[in-house]
Amino acid sequence: MKALDGVDFTLGEGEIHALLGENGAGKSTLIKVVTGVFARDAGTIRLAGREIAPRSAKDAVDAGIATVYQEVNLLPNLSVAQNLYLGRQPTRFGVVREGEMKRRARALLLDYGLDIDVGAPLSSYSVAVQHITAIARAVDLSARVLILDEPTASLDRHEVEILFNVMRKLADRGIGIVFVSHFLDQVYEICDRVTVLRNGRLIGSREIAELPRLDLIRMMLGRELAETTHERAASQPDTAREVCVSFKNYGKQGYIAPFDLELRRGEVVGLAGLLGSGRTETARLVFGAERADSGEATIDGKAIKLSSPRDGASLGFGYCPEERKTEGIVADLTVRENIVLALQARRGLHRPLSRREQDEIAMRYIRMLDIRPPDPERPIGLLSGGNQQKALLARWLATSPKLLVLDEPTRGIDVGAHAEIIRLVRELCEQGLALLVISSELDEIVTYSNRVVVLRDRAHVEELKGEAVEVSSILAAIAADTAPAQEAAS
Amino acid sequence: MKASTSVAITAVVLVAGFALCALQFPNIASTRVVANLLTDNAFLGIVAAGMTFVIISGGIDLSVGSVIGFTTVFTALAVERWGIPPFAAFALVLVLCALFGAAMGAVIHVFELPPFIVTLAGMFLARGVSFLLSTESIPITAPIYSAVSDFAIKLPGGGRLTAIAIAMLVILVLCALLLHLTRFGANVYALGGSRAATALMGIPVGPMTIRIYMLSSVLAGLAGIVFSFYTAAGYSLSAVGVELDTIAAVVIGGTLLTGGQGSVIGTFLGVLIQGMIQTYINFDGTLSSWWTKIATGVLLFVFIALQQGLMALARRSSLKPAGTRPVAAKPAGAPT
Structure with a gap:
C-alpha cells in the first residue's frame, strides 16, 4: 500500500x-x-x-x-510571552528583557484580537x-x-x-x-x-x-454512483428474527446523542457517516468500552449492565477496534496467543487453556479464515494487515460471540483480502451472529448490510432498510444540511 | 503563579519552624547559630543549586554525592602529594567534573536513556575512581586552607559569616540570575515542560541537555572544594548519600520532581529547612541525629503531597473557559 x-x-x-x-x-x-x-x-x-x-x-x-x-x-x-519568544527573547548583556518581551508579546497578540495578560x-x-x-x-x-x-x-x-x-x-x-x-x-x-x-x-x-455539498461528500466517501450497482444481500430485514440486544434512548452527553438500536441474530447493521460523525462512539457504547449516561440496554426485555469492556465480553459481545495496531493486536505475541487471548480472558486465570487446546483452536481458525502464512507460532506483527484482521476476528470468534462489532474491518488491507473479509462478514451473519459494522466504504456497507444507520454530527439521523439501502440514499442522508445539528452538538 | 505559591509555603514552614525552635531554645535566634547553619550547609546549597537546574529540566542527577567525594580526594592528593598549587588543582578538578557532566548529558541525549540510569552509573563510577585514588582520609595542610578558614565577616551578635558561606551565597545568586533571567534558564524550564515541544520550537535540545548536566557536575565539584575547606581533608567516603539530601532540599523548595517548575530561592529555603532540623536536634542533645533523616522524610512526603494537591487544583481551575473572550480576558488565578 x-x-x-x-x-x-x-x-x-x-x-x-x-x-x-x-x-x-x-x-x-x-x-x-x-x-x-x-x-x-x-x-x-x-x-x-x-x-x-x-x-x-x-x-x-x-x-x-x-x-x-x-x-x-x-x-x-511557561508564560504566554516566553512561548512566543522562546529561543529568540530580546536580551541585553545576556539578560532577557522581560518587560520588552511582554510588551512585544502583547502587541503581537492584540493584532490577533487577544487582549490577555502575557505574563501568565x-x-x-x-x-x-x-x-x-x-x-x-x-x-x-x-x-x-x-x-x-x-x-x-x-x-x-x-x-x-x-x-x-x-x-x-x-x-x-x-x-x-x-x-x-x-x-x-x-x-x-x-x-x-x-x-x-x-x-x-x-x-x-x-x-x-x-x-455542492453532496458532490463533496461523494468525493470523500465513494466512487461515482454509476459504479455502485452492486449485487446485494438485501434480504428484507426480517423482524421475525430473534433480537440479540436492543438499546433504547442510549447515549452519553458530549459523546453521542441518545439513539435507539436493535441488533438481531443473522443480521448485519451498517453504520455509515463521515469521520467524527459518531460511528466509533456508537460501537464503543454498544460494547461497553464507554459508559452510557442515559437510556437502557436490554436483552429479552431484561436490563443489562454494560459499563465496561468486561461486561460486554461476558455478555458474548466482541469488538474489533479500528486502530488495529494500537488497540487490537499484541504485535510481539504469536498468532496463536493472539487468537486465544479473549477466550482465556473470559475463562479467567484459574482455568488456563492447555497448550493442546490452544493449538487446536488456533489451527481451526487459521484454516477457517485462511490466515496466511498458516503458522500459529509466528509473531502477529509480521503478518500483513489483512491477515492481522482475520486473526483479530478469530480471537472473538473463538469466544463464540452473540454479537460482533467491527470498526473499519477493511481499512488498510489489500484488495484481495478486502473481498475475503466482506465474504466472511456475510458468512458469519448467515451462521446466526448479530453484526454491527462500521465502514467508510459505502459500496461495502451496501453489499453486506441488512440495515444501515446513518450518523451525522454525533447523532443517529436515519435508518435505512431493505430496498432503501443504497449508496445514493446514504449520501443524501449524510449531506442533508448539517448546520442546525452542528449547533446542537457543540 | 503556582511556583511562587510553593515557595511561599516553604518560606512559611521555615519561619514557623524557626519560631518554634526559638521558643524552646531562645539561643537559636542568634546570628552565631544562623551563620553556623550557613557554613555547615554551604556545600549542600551549592550542589542543590545545580540539582535545581537538572530537576526543572525534567532530569535527575544521582552522581553529585560521588562527584563531591571524588573532588575532595583529588584535590587533597593534588595539593598534598603531587605538589600542584591549590588554585591550579581547583581548576583542574573543575575541568574534570565538567567533562564528566558533559559525558553524562551526551549519553542521556544521544542514546535516549533515562537520566536516572545514566547518573546512577556515573555515581558508581565517580565513587569507584575516588576509592582507586585513595581509601584513606588525606589531611590538607596547605596555607591557603588555614587562611580561608580564618577569614570571616563578623556579624553583630557574635556570628561569623565564613568564606565558604559567602561562596555559597554568591553562587546561589549567580545561579538564580542564570535560571530566571537568561535564555538558557528559559530553555531549562521549556525542557521540563515538554522535550518534544521544545525541540519543535527550534531549541537545540542536545546541547542544552549536555550543558545542564555539565553545570550540575561543575557545581558538585565546587561543592567538593568547599567541602574540602570545611573538613580540611580529602576522603573517598565523604558526602555519601548527599545526592538524596540534595534532591530532598530541591523538592521541599517547591521544585516539581516532574520538571518544568521551580526556583533557586526555593532550593535555598529547602536547604535551610534541613539545616534547621539538624540544628534543633543538636540543641536538644538527647535525640539521635538520625531524627534529621526522619524529619526530612516526613517533610518531603508532606511537600510532595502538597504539590500534587496544588497541581490538581490548578488543573481544575484551568478547565474553566478562562480567556476565551477576545477582549480583556483574564486568566484564572494568575496575579502576576
Whole structure:
C-alpha cells in the first residue's frame, strides 16, 4: 500500500485551502512530507517558485512553512510571552528583557484580537488562546504557509469564530493557509478551495463555491454512483428474527446523542457517516468500552449492565477496534496467543487453556479464515494487515460471540483480502451472529448490510432498510444540511 | 503563579519552624547559630543549586554525592602529594567534573536513556575512581586552607559569616540570575515542560541537555572544594548519600520532581529547612541525629503531597473557559 500516491497540491497566496479525506486518506502523510517529518520518495515541493527539501520540522519552519497541530505543541508551564519568544527573547548583556518581551508579546497578540495578560502561564488559558498563541508564534517566524491540522476539533462555536477571524486576517496578508478539518460546515464557511484525498490518492481539487455539498461528500466517501450497482444481500430485514440486544434512548452527553438500536441474530447493521460523525462512539457504547449516561440496554426485555469492556465480553459481545495496531493486536505475541487471548480472558486465570487446546483452536481458525502464512507460532506483527484482521476476528470468534462489532474491518488491507473479509462478514451473519459494522466504504456497507444507520454530527439521523439501502440514499442522508445539528452538538 | 505559591509555603514552614525552635531554645535566634547553619550547609546549597537546574529540566542527577567525594580526594592528593598549587588543582578538578557532566548529558541525549540510569552509573563510577585514588582520609595542610578558614565577616551578635558561606551565597545568586533571567534558564524550564515541544520550537535540545548536566557536575565539584575547606581533608567516603539530601532540599523548595517548575530561592529555603532540623536536634542533645533523616522524610512526603494537591487544583481551575473572550480576558488565578 502506498501512503501517498503521486498527489499534486497547489496553495495560492492568501488562499484558505481545505484538505479533506477520511482516516487513512493521506492527509497527515502529506502534511508530514511537506513539513519534513517524513521523507518523500518522489516529487518536488516548490515555495514561491523555489524548490525546497525540508528534512526536519526546523527546516520547514526556516523555509517558511509553519504547522499548528490539534495538540498544541507549546509549553504549558511557561508564560504566554516566553512561548512566543522562546529561543529568540530580546536580551541585553545576556539578560532577557522581560518587560520588552511582554510588551512585544502583547502587541503581537492584540493584532490577533487577544487582549490577555502575557505574563501568565499558557496553561491558564483556553485551548483557543493556546492555538492562537501557536499561530502567532508560527507566523511571527516569517511563515508564508500555515498548516492548521484539525485546529477546531476541541473548540466551541465562539472560539471557532475567533480562530476564523485570525485566519481571514492572515489570508488578507497573503499567507497561504492549509486547513485540515472534518467539519464540512466550517470548510464551507472559511475556505476558498478544497482538495480531497482518498486512499492516498488525489480525488480532486475544486473551488468551494462551485462544489455542492453532496458532490463533496461523494468525493470523500465513494466512487461515482454509476459504479455502485452492486449485487446485494438485501434480504428484507426480517423482524421475525430473534433480537440479540436492543438499546433504547442510549447515549452519553458530549459523546453521542441518545439513539435507539436493535441488533438481531443473522443480521448485519451498517453504520455509515463521515469521520467524527459518531460511528466509533456508537460501537464503543454498544460494547461497553464507554459508559452510557442515559437510556437502557436490554436483552429479552431484561436490563443489562454494560459499563465496561468486561461486561460486554461476558455478555458474548466482541469488538474489533479500528486502530488495529494500537488497540487490537499484541504485535510481539504469536498468532496463536493472539487468537486465544479473549477466550482465556473470559475463562479467567484459574482455568488456563492447555497448550493442546490452544493449538487446536488456533489451527481451526487459521484454516477457517485462511490466515496466511498458516503458522500459529509466528509473531502477529509480521503478518500483513489483512491477515492481522482475520486473526483479530478469530480471537472473538473463538469466544463464540452473540454479537460482533467491527470498526473499519477493511481499512488498510489489500484488495484481495478486502473481498475475503466482506465474504466472511456475510458468512458469519448467515451462521446466526448479530453484526454491527462500521465502514467508510459505502459500496461495502451496501453489499453486506441488512440495515444501515446513518450518523451525522454525533447523532443517529436515519435508518435505512431493505430496498432503501443504497449508496445514493446514504449520501443524501449524510449531506442533508448539517448546520442546525452542528449547533446542537457543540 | 503556582511556583511562587510553593515557595511561599516553604518560606512559611521555615519561619514557623524557626519560631518554634526559638521558643524552646531562645539561643537559636542568634546570628552565631544562623551563620553556623550557613557554613555547615554551604556545600549542600551549592550542589542543590545545580540539582535545581537538572530537576526543572525534567532530569535527575544521582552522581553529585560521588562527584563531591571524588573532588575532595583529588584535590587533597593534588595539593598534598603531587605538589600542584591549590588554585591550579581547583581548576583542574573543575575541568574534570565538567567533562564528566558533559559525558553524562551526551549519553542521556544521544542514546535516549533515562537520566536516572545514566547518573546512577556515573555515581558508581565517580565513587569507584575516588576509592582507586585513595581509601584513606588525606589531611590538607596547605596555607591557603588555614587562611580561608580564618577569614570571616563578623556579624553583630557574635556570628561569623565564613568564606565558604559567602561562596555559597554568591553562587546561589549567580545561579538564580542564570535560571530566571537568561535564555538558557528559559530553555531549562521549556525542557521540563515538554522535550518534544521544545525541540519543535527550534531549541537545540542536545546541547542544552549536555550543558545542564555539565553545570550540575561543575557545581558538585565546587561543592567538593568547599567541602574540602570545611573538613580540611580529602576522603573517598565523604558526602555519601548527599545526592538524596540534595534532591530532598530541591523538592521541599517547591521544585516539581516532574520538571518544568521551580526556583533557586526555593532550593535555598529547602536547604535551610534541613539545616534547621539538624540544628534543633543538636540543641536538644538527647535525640539521635538520625531524627534529621526522619524529619526530612516526613517533610518531603508532606511537600510532595502538597504539590500534587496544588497541581490538581490548578488543573481544575484551568478547565474553566478562562480567556476565551477576545477582549480583556483574564486568566484564572494568575496575579502576576
